[in-house]
Amino acid sequence: MNAVLRTTLAQINPVVGDLSGNAARIITLAKQYAEETDIIVFPELVLCGYPPEDLVLKPFFLERCETALDSIVKASADIDVALIVSAPEADGKFIYNTAFFIAGGKVLHKSRKKHLPNYGVFDEKRIFNEGDLPKTFSYKDVNIGIMTCEDMWFADVTKSFENQGAQLIISLNASPYEVDKHDIRSHHALQRAQESGCPLVYLNQIGGQDEVVFDGASFVIQASGQVICKLKAFEEDFETISWYQDNNNGYLVTETYRIEDDLSTEESMYSACVLGLRDYVFKNGFKGGLIGLSGGVDSALAAAIAVDALDALNVRCVMMPTEYTSQMSLDDAADCAKRLGVVYEDINITPAFDAFKTMIPDLHGVAHENIQSRSRGVTLMALSNMHGYMVISTGNKSEMAVGYATLYGDMCGGFNPLKDLYKTEVYALTKWRNAHKPAIGLGPEGEVIPERIITRPPSAELRPDQTDQDSLPDYGALDDILRCLVERDMSIEAIERRGHDKALIQKVWRLLDIAEYKRRQACPGVKITSRAFGRDRRYPITNKFFNTVAE
DSSP states (O other), rough: OOOOOEEEEEEEEOOOOOOOHHHHHHHHHHHHHTTTTTTOOOOTTTTTTSGGGGGGGOOHHHHHHHHHHHHHHHHTTTSSSSSEEEEEEEEEEEEEEEEEETTTTEEEEEEEOOOOOTTTOOOGGTTTOOOOOOEEEEETTEEEEEGGGGGGHHHHHHHHHHHOSSEEEEEEEEEBOOOOHHHHHHHHHHHHHHHSSSSSHHHHHHEEETTEEEOOOOOOOOSSOOOEOOOBBBEEEEEEEEEEEEEETTEEEEOOOOOOOOOOHHHHHHHHHHHHHHHHHOOOOOOOEEEEOOSSSSHEEEEEHHHHEEEHHEEEEEEEEOOOOOHHHHHHHHHHHHHHOOOOEOOHHHHHHHHHHSSSSOOOOOHHHHHHHHHHHHHHHHHHHHHHHHBBOOOHHHHHHOOOSSSTOOOOOOOOBBTTOOHHHHHHHHHHHOOOOOOOOOOOSSSSSOOOHHSSSSOOOOSOOGGGGTSOOOOHHHHHHHHHHHHHHOHHHHHHTTOOOHHHHHHHHHHHHTTTHHHHHHHHHHHOSSBTTTTBBOSSSOOOOHHHHEE
């Protein structure tokens, strides 16, 4: 049989605000695929990048979006392929998130996003207006419905398409990565395909944009629920699907295409950290990354992620010892740097530390400890200024949650790939990376982090014989309590029923609350969970709620 329609999934990585660059990429791909396909499908808001946030509120930004879209429409007159391009659309005083169907130098159809997400990292109701239920249209005698991202999570859009006799549904997405998010997307896609009786093309973008990482993993599902195509995760990828007419029932059908394997939880989390750091560094014009390598597990994992993201040639690591730094830490940091193949130097911060003790003769306690961390922060920032490398922060979510971090010290930096990883997950990913190299990784194979870094008790080494557990509970218990408080919004009583001591729960809750002011000043980092610190979780700094419920 001859195909009645060919659709190409273009799972690409646009750059927010790069209107001319994104438009040029779309036109280049149109020319490249014109002979083998009828329609090229691009992700949500591909023209301006997602999320554009308050750029959309600038009238001249919208004007330039229109100009860039016009350039694509004009170019399409000389390219024998149709394009589905999503962009902001100004219509009088209203602004829409609109998918444009472009062919032959004209916009043949428009589909405006109806359901605007307003939770977590999403804030679309601030900038966009809700569209009407989208209409289907005919192209090459196939009745097509186009919807955008959140529209797939509701039945009304696909029900409308079904009522209009749709034969194919195309969903454009900029769906951020979260652990286990792919299963949720697949569940909704299956429901929509079976409800409408139509095959569904789910096209998602990839790439990092500030805290958010888009993982791609686009797929195509038959009306029966069978997945017939699945693209790579965390990589640009392309696939052309040929659709055939089922003469028995009028449906579009096709054979099974390439189906990429699902990534393990560990590889997906690690890959999200790699892609998020890579795009943040290079899209913002830095030469590479700079890390304070302490001999501990957090900085070692951050260094491994940085090498996989940026290549060893673009990563510099610095050990900054004082009298409290053990020989074990010195040896392990040097060994880790050698295994990763990075530039490594040792800068003793004792002269700076001594200068502060001279300036403040009675320096003692926590202030005495934090001056060491802040001396390291100043050193890293100076090196960053000198060499154009971005300082990569290395604090994990457990530490950030309870304030076990020093403002303007170990918290300094431009980006933190570990920001949404609990300490137990740091250990799990470290072990995983020693046994596996991610598909998108640029680093070496094999055990890149010395085993002793993983097995030794964690310590900030700011005073003699210090360990993290001098100040914090066991990380296994701490992380479970934090997940209950942060991700699940559970009460003290509910957490206590999980076997945790009530006094410990209250202590962790109090630490979580009073550290909010620190988290407000932390650098951005990769979002992994559904409740990352920052835009996912917004709590008041001045907050007495704890005292009213915990007494």
